Amino acid sequence: MEKHADTLRNHGIKPSLTRMLILSYLTEEGSHPTVEEIYKALIGTIPTLSKTTVYNTLHLFTQKKLARAVMLKDQETRYDLAAHPHAHFQCLECNTVYDTSAFPQLSAPEEFLKHTVEDVSILFTGLCQSCREKSSHIEQ
Amino acid sequence: MEKHADTLRNHGIKPSLTRMLILSYLTEEGSHPTVEEIYKALIGTIPTLSKTTVYNTLHLFTQKKLARAVMLKDQETRYDLAAHPHAHFQCLECNTVYDTSAFPQLSAPEEFLKHTVEDVSILFTGLCQSCREKSSHIEQ
DNA sequence: TTATAGTATTGTAATCAATTCAATTTTAAA
């Protein structure tokens, strides 16, 4: 838990209990959680927790480059820690999101060199292995 | 106009006037328009146009691979023709979206080979040239 | 300790893009 307090301080965020628990959830529990998921996961531990606080905290984390909003084919915003940049694959059938361990090698387009590129998001979409096997089992 | 009718037919879409005008707008007018923008642009020409029809049409175009929903840091979904796949750069200051002429060379992550990848989205974000020049002019 | 100011958290109301759905209109085939 002190580890999370340090992480917060390192990003210029004062470590409150709520903030530590949200960081803890992002670090150890669910992957790419929504505000709703985080709220439901923590309301047992922090009975006074407000959904607005979860929104506020994630905005703060994002601003301080501790977390980032993942770009996915979803209506609800999903969040990820910013520490290890990586690409995503999202299955359009079951909506599962898979991570890459490393960031894919990407040659920057010359046309964008005149701009100041701060970040890159890469999302692969398609049918995941599990869904493909299921559907090939159904269609004889 | 007959060109757009052909394009629609080639994608298995029956060419109605509304659909041709929406395709025309995507092709010739604004870049990465929202539903709202398309609606406002066409309501003069089709006074009975419903926003629901614009939503329906864009969903149909997307399903038939004629258009695609562009993934951007925006609350409103923006649309693009699917014909020429390309990456985007979005300025976080002025929100302008720039296109690449070609799709950046991207080595597919091995971890995703077991899935069936159907599409890839690439978004660069940062500060565009114009905004950078403006801000460097202000700060002496 | 107490007062005070700044920060964090809360809860309600409002916003707004997107969807639902039943009614209506249009189109094309019989």
Place this chain on the structure above:
DNA sequence: TTTAAAATTGAATTGATTACAATACTATAA
């Protein structure tokens, strides 16, 4: 023309997000 299917409409609703004012908490100075 009749009829069925497809396309379009518009009102109501959903649901994520934001705005905002009230309350609670924290830290520091008197």
